[in-house]
Amino acid sequence: MQLEMCNIEKSFGAKEVLKGVSLKAQGGRALGLLGRNGAGKTTSIRIIMNVFPPNAGEILFDGKPIDYSQVQFGYLPEERGLYAKQKIMDQLLYFAQLKGMSRKAAQESILYWLDRLEMTDYKDQKLETLSKGNQQKIQLITALAHDPQVLILDEPFTGLDPVNARLLEDVVREEIQKGKIVIFSSHQMAYVETFCDHIAILNDGEIVLEGDLESIKRCYPRNRLIVKSVDREKILAELGKQYEMVQDKDRLIVTLADEEDKGEVMEILSRSYNIDALSVLEPSLNDIFVQYAGDPPAEEKTKEEARA
Amino acid sequence: MKQFPTIFRFELKTLLQEKSYKVMTILGVMLILIIMFFPRIVEQFQNKDADSKDRPLMLLAGEHKEEALPLFEETFQSYEVQLTDLSIPEIEDEIRDEVVKYAFDLDDLEAYRYFVKNVSLSDSNLAQADTLVQILYRADALTKAGLSPAEVARINMAPVHGEVVTLGKDQAQNYFYTYILLMLLYMVITMYGMTVAMRVATEKSSRAMELLITSSDPLGLMFGKIIAACLAGFIQMALLLGTGIGSYFINKKYWEDNRIVSSMFEIPPELLVYMLIFFFLGFFLYAFLFGAAGSLVSKIEQVNTVATPITFLLMIGFMGTLISMSVDVDNLAMKILSFVPFTSPMAMFTRIAMSTVAWYEIAISIGLLIITTLLIGVFTAKVYRIGVLLYGTPPKPKALWKALRQA
Numbered sequence: 001m002q003l004e005m006c007n008i009e010k011s012f013g014a015k016e017v018l019k020g021v022s023l024k025a026q027g028g029r030a031l032g033l034l035g036r037n038g039a040g041k042t043t044s045i046r047i048i049m050n051v052f053p054p055n056a057g058e059i060l061f062d063g064k065p066i067d068y069s070q071v072q073f074g075y076l077p078e079e080r081g082l083y084a085k086q087k088i089m090d091q092l093l094y095f096a097q098l099k100g101m102s103r104k105a106a107q108e109s110i111l112y113w114l115d116r117l118e119m120t121d122y123k124d125q126k127l128e129t130l131s132k133g134n135q136q137k138i139q140l141i142t143a144l145a146h147d148p149q150v151l152i153l154d155e156p157f158t159g160l161d162p163v164n165a166r167l168l169e170d171v172v173r174e175e176i177q178k179g180k181i182v183i184f185s186s187h188q189m190a191y192v193e194t195f196c197d198h199i200a201i202l203n204d205g206e207i208v209l210e211g212d213l214e215s216i217k218r219c220y221p222r223n224r225l226i227v228k229s230v231d232r233e234k235i236l237a238e239l240g241k242q243y244e245m246v247q248d249k250d251r252l253i254v255t256l257a258d259e260e261d262k263g264e265v266m267e268i269l270s271r272s273y274n275i276d277a278l279s280v281l282e283p284s285l286n287d288i289f290v291q292y293a294g295d296p297p298a299e300e301k302t303k304e305e306a307r308a
Numbered sequence: 309m310k311q312f313p314t315i316f317r318f319e320l321k322t323l324l325q326e327k328s329y330k331v332m333t334i335l336g337v338m339l340i341l342i343i344m345f346f347p348r349i350v351e352q353f354q355n356k357d358a359d360s361k362d363r364p365l366m367l368l369a370g371e372h373k374e375e376a377l378p379l380f381e382e383t384f385q386s387y388e389v390q391l392t393d394l395s396i397p398e399i400e401d402e403i404r405d406e407v408v409k410y411a412f413d414l415d416d417l418e419a420y421r422y423f424v425k426n427v428s429l430s431d432s433n434l435a436q437a438d439t440l441v442q443i444l445y446r447a448d449a450l451t452k453a454g455l456s457p458a459e460v461a462r463i464n465m466a467p468v469h470g471e472v473v474t475l476g477k478d479q480a481q482n483y484f485y486t487y488i489l490l491m492l493l494y495m496v497i498t499m500y501g502m503t504v505a506m507r508v509a510t511e512k513s514s515r516a517m518e519l520l521i522t523s524s525d526p527l528g529l530m531f532g533k534i535i536a537a538c539l540a541g542f543i544q545m546a547l548l549l550g551t552g553i554g555s556y557f558i559n560k561k562y563w564e565d566n567r568i569v570s571s572m573f574e575i576p577p578e579l580l581v582y583m584l585i586f587f588f589l590g591f592f593l594y595a596f597l598f599g600a601a602g603s604l605v606s607k608i609e610q611v612n613t614v615a616t617p618i619t620f621l622l623m624i625g626f627m628g629t630l631i632s633m634s635v636d637v638d639n640l641a642m643k644i645l646s647f648v649p650f651t652s653p654m655a656m657f658t659r660i661a662m663s664t665v666a667w668y669e670i671a672i673s674i675g676l677l678i679i680t681t682l683l684i685g686v687f688t689a690k691v692y693r694i695g696v697l698l699y700g701t702p703p704k705p706k707a708l709w710k711a712l713r714q715a
Binding site: 013046049051052073075077079080081082083086090094095097098099139142279 | 311314315320322510514515516518519520522523524711712
């Protein structure tokens with residue numbers, strides 16, 4: 001399965017929101033759709049889901065123009081909310097039936113997911129009686145119950161405690177393993193790196209970077225080494241003059257003038273010192289994001305400030 | 309629109325299960341039943357009193373008491389009417405001691421006296437006695453002039469019968485039911501129209517809309533809501549009207565003498581058909597507008613502001629009709645209102661109910677209403693499509709118009 005956006009353009013009034021966006025998402029892999037607020041992520045998602053048509057370009061599914069009666073989407077919107085005063089089972093049934101399921105099939109599937117997400121006890125309660133995290137789990141069921149081919153998750157981890165986050169991680173992994181197309185939009189780069197081997201960065205309505213995360217990282221110069229060792233001071237004193245070195249908490253970052261020297265330096269280090277870990281320092285997704293999309297997203301910024 | 313049945317079922321179930329809906333319907337039905345069955349219940353108690361021969365005592369005293377007895381007995385059937393030879397002070401004592409409830413001193417027909425302990429607000433005995441004493445006085449005068457008692461009786465009982473030849477409609481007869489039906493129309497359209505606006509705004513403010521617009525077609529969402537609200541309103545209206553009419557016919561004999569009440573329920577069946585036509589068309593016309601208004605706001609608190617022009621439009625039709633009803637239902641303003649689609653559901657309906665309207669006038673009015681409702685339906689569906697995706701302050705009419713033209 002493959003879902004493609006081909007040269008999608010969209011304007012609202014004079015504002016050009018998408019300027020020829022093209023990207024590909026494949027079954028069995030998760031695509032990380034990244035971008036700052038207002039970059040055009042939600043508009044892209046809405047066009048993919050046929051909420052409104054693009055001004056130009058097309059959406060392809062398996063190479064052909066998409067037939068929305070044949071392709072099912074599951075969507076967890078960033079702005080969450082269901083009917084606060086309705087019973088959980090009633091509204092889950094409603095949404096599943098809207099997706100074309102029969103009542104019986106919907107019931108079976110919903111009961112399975114309620115059990116899977118440890119929410120069965122709440123099925124006859126009104127939504128408003130649940131905690132925010134639990135409401136989010138209920139909303140996730142609306143995206144999963146009808147077993148869609150394409151799963152679009154917009155900031156799925158916000159508001160979840162670590163235990164629930166782990167539960168959700170497992171569910172997302174299972175869905176990827178089932179061969180589904182998963183599009184994952186988030187500002188929490190750590191989660192994106194965990195799930196997505198493919199990313200697309202949107203900036204101001206344009207795709208500024210798209211591709212395999214591993215290959216993208218490989219494109220960066222591999223002249224920096226990260227060294228974890230109890231002999232940090234010794235290494236710094238003995239090799240500090242020869243190579244550019246910075247101490248970063250309990251590790252040393254060595255920057256080589258020439259990438260070719262990498263092997264030699266690694267050998268010296270492992271031979272002469274007590275080394276715990278030694279590897280090439282790859283750029284983090286956050287570094288890549290900042291480089292392509294401008295300032296880091298607010299959340300990451302705060303983390304970095306806290307670190308500093 | 310393929311999800312329409314699912315949406316319709318969900319919306320209807322939600323509306324019918326709402327506490328306010330259930331409470332209002334049950335209370336309304338109970339209130340009507342209590343009012344309509346009240347005379348029957350009261351009679352049950354009165355009957356018991358009569359069976360135990362415990363009717364209040366009414367005494368007749370004075371020179372003319374004997375001639376008066378048959379007349380008083382016939383008129384005051386709920387009292388035990390008896391002749392007495394007691395003196396006036398003795399009668400007064402009996403009344404003070406509540407042995408006797410009422411007494412008449414008929415010594416002088418030109419100045420008879422009525423004795424009672426406390427005069428109640430609804431005491432009509434004196435007024436009735438006035439009529440009876442007048443008859444007695446005339447009979448007395450005629451007898452003195454030489455007429456035989458049989459002739460006197462014939463003159464007094466001469467049957468006089470007046471007949472009204474109504475060529476159009478009797479407004480005294482149809483005023484009350486028209487009033488009730490008009491109120492029902494206005495209230496149901498306003499209430500359920502607002503319900504549609506609130507439901508749309510709730511979905512937007514709770515962000516359930518984010519999921520709905522990606523799961524279904526906006527048109528299906530709008531029509532599902534509107535038709536469900538229409539049916540919920542219709543069910544409630546039918547229950548109230550049905551209970552009223554049904555319980556009236558069960559208790560007809562108790563109400564027949566009450567002209568106001570009996571005229572309320574003698575609704576011609578064809579008028580109920582017109583009521584349905586104008587209810588459905590008027591409801592859809594306004595519900596479309598209310599739905600679109602609801603789609604333009606992001607918070608429930610904003611609904612009233614956006615819906616005000618619509619409720620104002622409804623009010624013009626309602627007030628215009630209501631005022632004209634008590635003056636002249638066929639005045640020029642009413643004639644205009646009965647063709648303007650936003651006011652015709654109430655104005656034309658009232659004219660049909662209270663006056664004589666040519667068939668082609670009715671046809672033109674309904675035709676205009678159908679066309680306008682369809683056009684408004686298409687227009688508001690476009691507004692809705694755009695509105696549900698907009699968040700923030702409701703768009704200004706100019707901005708909305710621009711967005712509509714681009715859509």
